[in-house]
Amino acid sequence: MNTATLLISCPDRKGLSAAIANFLYTYNANIVHVDQHQDTTENLFLMRVEWDLTDFTLDMEAFTPAFAPIADRFQMEWKVALSSRRQRMAIFVSKYDHCLVDLLHRYRSGELPCEIPLIISNHPDCEPLARFYGIPFHVIPVSKDNKAEAEAQQKALLAEHGIDLIVLARYMQVLSHDFTADYPQRVINIHHSFLPAFDGAKPYHRAFARGVKLIGATSHYVTEVLDDGPIIEQDVIRISHREDVDSLIRKGRDLERIVLSRAVRWHLENRVLVYSNKTVIFS
Amino acid sequence: MNTATLLISCPDRKGLSAAIANFLYTYNANIVHVDQHQDTTENLFLMRVEWDLTDFTLDMEAFTPAFAPIADRFQMEWKVALSSRRQRMAIFVSKYDHCLVDLLHRYRSGELPCEIPLIISNHPDCEPLARFYGIPFHVIPVSKDNKAEAEAQQKALLAEHGIDLIVLARYMQVLSHDFTADYPQRVINIHHSFLPAFDGAKPYHRAFARGVKLIGATSHYVTEVLDDGPIIEQDVIRISHREDVDSLIRKGRDLERIVLSRAVRWHLENRVLVYSNKTVIFS
Amino acid sequence: MNTATLLISCPDRKGLSAAIANFLYTYNANIVHVDQHQDTTENLFLMRVEWDLTDFTLDMEAFTPAFAPIADRFQMEWKVALSSRRQRMAIFVSKYDHCLVDLLHRYRSGELPCEIPLIISNHPDCEPLARFYGIPFHVIPVSKDNKAEAEAQQKALLAEHGIDLIVLARYMQVLSHDFTADYPQRVINIHHSFLPAFDGAKPYHRAFARGVKLIGATSHYVTEVLDDGPIIEQDVIRISHREDVDSLIRKGRDLERIVLSRAVRWHLENRVLVYSNKTVIFS
Amino acid sequence: MNTATLLISCPDRKGLSAAIANFLYTYNANIVHVDQHQDTTENLFLMRVEWDLTDFTLDMEAFTPAFAPIADRFQMEWKVALSSRRQRMAIFVSKYDHCLVDLLHRYRSGELPCEIPLIISNHPDCEPLARFYGIPFHVIPVSKDNKAEAEAQQKALLAEHGIDLIVLARYMQVLSHDFTADYPQRVINIHHSFLPAFDGAKPYHRAFARGVKLIGATSHYVTEVLDDGPIIEQDVIRISHREDVDSLIRKGRDLERIVLSRAVRWHLENRVLVYSNKTVIFS
Incomplete structure (x- = not known):
C-alpha cells in the first residue's frame, strides 16, 4: 500500500481535529491509522495520521501549498512523509557487532523500511558482515588527534549519500556537538x-x-548532553546474584538489539514525535 | 472535570472522522482524549472520544436526537457516558478475599469511578470486610438444588439497586446462561x-x-461459553522449579488482583469496546 | 513443618560443603532446601540450608556450641533461625495506606510468617485499618523540632515489643542515623x-x-546514605505518553505493594544475605 | 577454566549431600557452582555441581568407577560432562532464517559452547548464511512420499558427525517418532x-x-506427542488491538530467537534436568 503520513505538533485549540479531518475528507483520503494525543500540562496537540494514496485526489506535490493555510492558522510544526520514499539510513559501528547483525537481518527481511547506503566504522572488524549484506563499508579510524578530520570525512560521506538517519549501533566514539x-x-x-x-x-x-535486580537498555536521540536526549524506548531484564558482569553483558546484548531496533523502526515509520525532551510513540 | 465519553463502532467509511469532529466542534467541545482504531480485515471503525463539558453548548439531554442523524448515516453502534453519572457495580465473592480487598481499597482511594451498592456472596466469610468499607453484604448460599432460586434472589437485588456492572471477584459458582x-x-x-x-x-x-515457566491471569467478559468471553486484560509472572502449587497460588493472587482491577477500571472509564469476541482497550 | 534455617557467609575454601553436609547428616537432618552461591570475585561462600526438625537428633538449644568449631574453622558469619519462633515486625506508615493494606492482608492470610505487635505512624489516618486487623496503633507526630524525642518514643516502643524488623510502608520521614x-x-x-x-x-x-518509558519501585535495607542501602527487590511497569504524573503514581502503587511485600517475605523467611552492599536472595 | 559438571537425579535420602560433598572433597575439587533441588511431592533429589579441574586429583578417565559405589548406593541417574569436550550440535531449518541467524551469531561470539558440524534443511534458502559462517549445509527435500528416505539420510549425516544435540530452528517438518x-x-x-x-x-x-493480550514462545524437548515435551523456557510480549497477524509474527520472531537460544545454551552448559515431563533449570 502506498501511503502518506502526516505528523503534527501545535498548541491545542478547538477545531483542530475538524480542520484536519475535513481537509483529508475533501481530497477523499482513505485513512488507515490515526492517533492523537493532548498534553494538557503543556497544552499541546500531537497527531499522526496515515492514509492510503490510492483514491487521494490531491497530488502530493501540491500537498504543502494546500495544507499551508491550516498549518498556519493553528501554528503547526508538521511534516508529511511518503511510504514510497524510503529513508536513507547510515549505521555507525565499532567492534561489537550484535546490534549491526540484528539491524542488517531485519533490514533484509523487510522489517525496516529504509535504504542503507553505507556503514561507517572506526575499525575494520565488521567489514565481512557488511559485505555479506552487500552494503559499502567505510573504515574511518578515530583518535584524539584526528577527530575533527574523521568527522569531516564522515560528514562528507553522509552528505554524498543523502543520509536521513544515523544509527549508532554500539559506536564507541562520542560525536561532537557540531x-x-x-x-x-x-x-x-x-x-x-x-x-x-x-x-x-x-x-x-x-x-x-x-546490586540492582534488573538491567536495562535505552534508545534515544542524541543531543548535546551525553545520554540525555529524548528517550524512544527502554526495556529491562531480571538478573540474579548468580550472575557476574560477563553474564550481565551477555544478557544486555539481547536488550540492546531489541530496544535499538524498535526505536529505528518507529523512527522509519514516522511514529515518533519529540517535544520537551520526550517522545510520543504513535504505535 | 465533568466529561462526556462517546464510544462508537461501525463499518469504516470515508468521512466518518470528519463527521464526528465537525459535530463536536459545532457545539464547542473541548476534546481531552481521542483514540480510534480501524480493523482493516473486518472493515470496522472504532472510536472513543472524551470531552470536557464546561464549554459544550449542547445540553446532554439533547445529545441523542442531535447525534442520531450521523449515527444513522454511518450505521453506528454507539453510546455516550457522563462522568457525573457513576456506574453502579456489584461484587460477587466466595471465600477467597484477596480480589475483594483489592477492589474495595481501590474504590475507597478513588481509583474506581463507581458506586458499590452491594456485595453478594454464597458464604458469610467476607462480611466483616464489607462492613469495614460500609457496603451492604448479602449472603445467598448456592447449591445444586437451589441454584435457580438463588439466582432469582440475586437478580432481584441487582434490579433493586440498578446495577450496571457485575464483578466476579473469585466467585466460585458458574452463573447460568439466563x-x-x-x-x-x-x-x-x-x-x-x-x-x-x-x-x-x-x-x-x-x-x-x-511444567510451564510462567503463570498467568485473565480478566474477561462472561459469555455463554465458560472462560471463552472477550479478554480484557492478561498478565503473567515467571515461576521456577523451586515452586510448588501453593507457591503458584500465592504468586497468582497478585496477578489476579492486578489483572481484575485493570479490567474493572477500564470498563468503568468506558475504555473497552467489544467486537468479534475481542476487546479494544482505548488506554 | 517445624524447620531450622542456617545462613552462612564466609571466605570460600575447599571442604566447606562437606563439613556442613557432614554436620547435618551426623544429627540426621532431613534437608528440605539448600541453596549456595560462590562470589568468585570476592572469594565468598554464601549458603542457606533449611531442614525439617522432626528427626533431628541435636537439641536446638545445643546447636550453637555444636556448630561453633566448624564456624570458627571457616571464619563464618552465620545465624540459625527456627520457624517456630516468628519474627516480630513493626510497620511505620504515614498517610498513604496502600502498602499497609497490602501487608496486613498478606499477614492475615498467612503469607507473612511474623507477629505484628504494633504500627507506628506520624498521622492518625490509618488507625481504623489497624483496628480492623486488631493491631495496636501508635500515633507519634514528627516535626523538625521534636524529631529526637519522637524517635526516642519510637525506640522505646520497639524495645518494649522486642521488634526484630521494621518495615517503612511509605513512611514519609527520614530516620536518623542513630x-x-x-x-x-x-x-x-x-x-x-x-x-x-x-x-x-x-x-x-x-x-x-x-520521559522514561518504564517506572519502577525498589525495596532495600536502610543504611546511613539515603536510598543507597542493599537492594532486595525491584520491578518495573511500562508507561506511555498518554499517562500523566497521577497515572504514574497510581500505577506505581501496584509496584510498591508487590516489591515491598516480596522483600518483607524473603526477609522473614531468612532468604536474604547481605554482602558488599548487595543482597543474595535464596529463593 | 577447565571444569567438570555432574548432574544427578535420584530418590531423596538422608546422607546424599554429605556423600557427594565428601567424594568431591576427597579429590580436592574446587567447586564453582552448586545447585540442588528437592521435589517433595515426588521425593526426588536433583543436583548440579561444577568444579574446576585444576587441582582435582582424580583422573576424569577414572571418574566413573570411582563414583559408581555412591551412585549405586543412592540409585542415581547421573552423568558427568567436561567443558573441554564441546557438544556437537546440528541445526535443522526450513525457510525462516531468523532463529538460524541468531544461533550462528551467538555461536561465533562464543555464547554457545559447542561445535556445529552441519546444518540440514529441506530448502536451499539459508545456504548463503551457512556459508558465511563456514558451516556445511545439506539440502534434503522432504515430501509426503520421501519422508522415510529423507530421515534416513538425515540420520546418516547425524551419525557420521557424531551429533549430540539437534536444534529445530523453525524447521517446518514433524519428525517421526522413530x-x-x-x-x-x-x-x-x-x-x-x-x-x-x-x-x-x-x-x-x-x-x-x-484476542489474547500477550503472545508467547516456548522451547521444549521433542517427544512423541506434538508440542507436549518438557518445557525448557517460555517468554511473552504484550500486544494491542492495533496489531494485525503480521505484526504478531514480527514481534514473535524476537521471542522465538531469545527463547530458543536460552534453551540451547542451558542445554549445552548442562543446566537442564528432566523429570516427570518437566525441566529443572540450574541457572
Whole structure:
C-alpha cells in the first residue's frame, strides 16, 4: 500500500481535529491509522495520521501549498512523509557487532523500511558482515588527534549519500556537538543501561557493583548532553546474584538489539514525535 | 472535570472522522482524549472520544436526537457516558478475599469511578470486610438444588439497586446462561490462568503439572461459553522449579488482583469496546 | 513443618560443603532446601540450608556450641533461625495506606510468617485499618523540632515489643542515623523508583519529566546514605505518553505493594544475605 | 577454566549431600557452582555441581568407577560432562532464517559452547548464511512420499558427525517418532506460542482470533506427542488491538530467537534436568 503520513505538533485549540479531518475528507483520503494525543500540562496537540494514496485526489506535490493555510492558522510544526520514499539510513559501528547483525537481518527481511547506503566504522572488524549484506563499508579510524578530520570525512560521506538517519549501533566514539547539531532528532543511540541510571561509561559494571535486580537498555536521540536526549524506548531484564558482569553483558546484548531496533523502526515509520525532551510513540 | 465519553463502532467509511469532529466542534467541545482504531480485515471503525463539558453548548439531554442523524448515516453502534453519572457495580465473592480487598481499597482511594451498592456472596466469610468499607453484604448460599432460586434472589437485588456492572471477584459458582444473558458485556470475571491455556477447573495445579515457566491471569467478559468471553486484560509472572502449587497460588493472587482491577477500571472509564469476541482497550 | 534455617557467609575454601553436609547428616537432618552461591570475585561462600526438625537428633538449644568449631574453622558469619519462633515486625506508615493494606492482608492470610505487635505512624489516618486487623496503633507526630524525642518514643516502643524488623510502608520521614544503626539490615524501605535512578524526593514527577518509558519501585535495607542501602527487590511497569504524573503514581502503587511485600517475605523467611552492599536472595 | 559438571537425579535420602560433598572433597575439587533441588511431592533429589579441574586429583578417565559405589548406593541417574569436550550440535531449518541467524551469531561470539558440524534443511534458502559462517549445509527435500528416505539420510549425516544435540530452528517438518526416539531429550524445538495454548499449526493466527493480550514462545524437548515435551523456557510480549497477524509474527520472531537460544545454551552448559515431563533449570 502506498501511503502518506502526516505528523503534527501545535498548541491545542478547538477545531483542530475538524480542520484536519475535513481537509483529508475533501481530497477523499482513505485513512488507515490515526492517533492523537493532548498534553494538557503543556497544552499541546500531537497527531499522526496515515492514509492510503490510492483514491487521494490531491497530488502530493501540491500537498504543502494546500495544507499551508491550516498549518498556519493553528501554528503547526508538521511534516508529511511518503511510504514510497524510503529513508536513507547510515549505521555507525565499532567492534561489537550484535546490534549491526540484528539491524542488517531485519533490514533484509523487510522489517525496516529504509535504504542503507553505507556503514561507517572506526575499525575494520565488521567489514565481512557488511559485505555479506552487500552494503559499502567505510573504515574511518578515530583518535584524539584526528577527530575533527574523521568527522569531516564522515560528514562528507553522509552528505554524498543523502543520509536521513544515523544509527549508532554500539559506536564507541562520542560525536561532537557540531556533528549532532547537523542531525537533530536524526541520530539514534543505544545506551546499555536503564537511563537515567548509569549514564556514561561502563554501565554494566556499575549495575553489578550497585546490586540492582534488573538491567536495562535505552534508545534515544542524541543531543548535546551525553545520554540525555529524548528517550524512544527502554526495556529491562531480571538478573540474579548468580550472575557476574560477563553474564550481565551477555544478557544486555539481547536488550540492546531489541530496544535499538524498535526505536529505528518507529523512527522509519514516522511514529515518533519529540517535544520537551520526550517522545510520543504513535504505535 | 465533568466529561462526556462517546464510544462508537461501525463499518469504516470515508468521512466518518470528519463527521464526528465537525459535530463536536459545532457545539464547542473541548476534546481531552481521542483514540480510534480501524480493523482493516473486518472493515470496522472504532472510536472513543472524551470531552470536557464546561464549554459544550449542547445540553446532554439533547445529545441523542442531535447525534442520531450521523449515527444513522454511518450505521453506528454507539453510546455516550457522563462522568457525573457513576456506574453502579456489584461484587460477587466466595471465600477467597484477596480480589475483594483489592477492589474495595481501590474504590475507597478513588481509583474506581463507581458506586458499590452491594456485595453478594454464597458464604458469610467476607462480611466483616464489607462492613469495614460500609457496603451492604448479602449472603445467598448456592447449591445444586437451589441454584435457580438463588439466582432469582440475586437478580432481584441487582434490579433493586440498578446495577450496571457485575464483578466476579473469585466467585466460585458458574452463573447460568439466563443470568449472564441479562448482562451482556457487563459481567467481568477473573480466571486464574493465561487463557486459553488451562481454562476450567484447577488451573494452577494443571500449570504445575505441565511444567510451564510462567503463570498467568485473565480478566474477561462472561459469555455463554465458560472462560471463552472477550479478554480484557492478561498478565503473567515467571515461576521456577523451586515452586510448588501453593507457591503458584500465592504468586497468582497478585496477578489476579492486578489483572481484575485493570479490567474493572477500564470498563468503568468506558475504555473497552467489544467486537468479534475481542476487546479494544482505548488506554 | 517445624524447620531450622542456617545462613552462612564466609571466605570460600575447599571442604566447606562437606563439613556442613557432614554436620547435618551426623544429627540426621532431613534437608528440605539448600541453596549456595560462590562470589568468585570476592572469594565468598554464601549458603542457606533449611531442614525439617522432626528427626533431628541435636537439641536446638545445643546447636550453637555444636556448630561453633566448624564456624570458627571457616571464619563464618552465620545465624540459625527456627520457624517456630516468628519474627516480630513493626510497620511505620504515614498517610498513604496502600502498602499497609497490602501487608496486613498478606499477614492475615498467612503469607507473612511474623507477629505484628504494633504500627507506628506520624498521622492518625490509618488507625481504623489497624483496628480492623486488631493491631495496636501508635500515633507519634514528627516535626523538625521534636524529631529526637519522637524517635526516642519510637525506640522505646520497639524495645518494649522486642521488634526484630521494621518495615517503612511509605513512611514519609527520614530516620536518623542513630536510629537505623540500631537495626542494621533490619529496616526495610520501599522507594518509588527504579534505583539508582530518581533517588530522593518526587521520583514519579522526575520520571515523568525525563520521559522514561518504564517506572519502577525498589525495596532495600536502610543504611546511613539515603536510598543507597542493599537492594532486595525491584520491578518495573511500562508507561506511555498518554499517562500523566497521577497515572504514574497510581500505577506505581501496584509496584510498591508487590516489591515491598516480596522483600518483607524473603526477609522473614531468612532468604536474604547481605554482602558488599548487595543482597543474595535464596529463593 | 577447565571444569567438570555432574548432574544427578535420584530418590531423596538422608546422607546424599554429605556423600557427594565428601567424594568431591576427597579429590580436592574446587567447586564453582552448586545447585540442588528437592521435589517433595515426588521425593526426588536433583543436583548440579561444577568444579574446576585444576587441582582435582582424580583422573576424569577414572571418574566413573570411582563414583559408581555412591551412585549405586543412592540409585542415581547421573552423568558427568567436561567443558573441554564441546557438544556437537546440528541445526535443522526450513525457510525462516531468523532463529538460524541468531544461533550462528551467538555461536561465533562464543555464547554457545559447542561445535556445529552441519546444518540440514529441506530448502536451499539459508545456504548463503551457512556459508558465511563456514558451516556445511545439506539440502534434503522432504515430501509426503520421501519422508522415510529423507530421515534416513538425515540420520546418516547425524551419525557420521557424531551429533549430540539437534536444534529445530523453525524447521517446518514433524519428525517421526522413530527419529526422536533416537535422540531423547536431545532434540530442542521452538514453538511460536505460549504452550499449552495454541499448540499445533498457525498459533499466531489463532492468538489473533482469540484476542489474547500477550503472545508467547516456548522451547521444549521433542517427544512423541506434538508440542507436549518438557518445557525448557517460555517468554511473552504484550500486544494491542492495533496489531494485525503480521505484526504478531514480527514481534514473535524476537521471542522465538531469545527463547530458543536460552534453551540451547542451558542445554549445552548442562543446566537442564528432566523429570516427570518437566525441566529443572540450574541457572
